[in-house]
Amino acid sequence: MFRNNPLKGMTYIELTVAIFITVIITGIAIRIMTQMNQGSEKISKDSMYYQTIGRFLGQVRADLRSATKIEQLDNTIVLTIATDDEGRFDTISFVIDEEKNSIIRNADQQRSTYDFGEPPENAGKFVFKIER
Numbered sequence: 001m002f003r004n005n006p007l008k009g010m011t012y013i014e015l016t017v018a019i020f021i022t023v024i025i026t027g028i029a030i031r032i033m034t035q036m037n038q039g040s041e042k043i044s045k046d047s048m049y050y051q052t053i054g055r056f057l058g059q060v061r062a063d064l065r066s067a068t069k070i071e072q073l074d075n076t077i078v079l080t081i082a083t084d085d086e087g088r089f090d091t092i093s094f095v096i097d098e099e100k101n102s103i104i105r106n107a108d109q110q111r112s113t114y115d116f117g118e119p120p121e122n123a124g125k126f127v128f129k130i131e132r
Contacts (some may be wrong), residue, residue, distance in 0.1 A: 046120040056103060056114040063092050063107075 010018070064070075068089070069080035077094045092107040102115040 042120075045117070046123075049117055049120055049123075052114055052116050056116075059105065059112070060094070067092075 063079050063081070066081045067079040068082050071078050071080075075096045075098070077096070079092045079094075081090045081092060082088075083090055090108060092105065095104040095106070097104065100115070101117060101119075102113055105112040105114070
């Protein structure tokens with residue numbers, strides 16, 4: 001076990017043990033980094049879902065404040081809004097696409113799509129409807 005000549009390099013056994021320890025540490029590090037990356041992707045996806053809901057609710061809130069009439073037609077909600085121009089009215093419609101889990105807002109030749117995607121785990125599905 002003890003070497004008489006200190007000028008010689010490592011023995012084959014020492015080199016094998018060093019490589020074995022390096023492989024184990026590298027494997028553990030790769031597994032930890034993979035789990036961290038998967039967790040980061042999940043957090044990012046969940047965050048996008050809630051940000052989309054927040055943007056949508058902010059827009060709906062602003063639209064509802066100025067609405068004079070609200071009606072529901074099948075999967076579409078139509079808001080009638082009075083403009084400043086001589087009693088003229090504009091309409092804003094929200095088309096609900098339950099299959100794609102998205103809502104499309106149409107107003108003044110502008111179209112905005114709120115794509116919610118799949119809800120995160122342990123979260124309920126986002127439901128948008130008018131109850132009387």
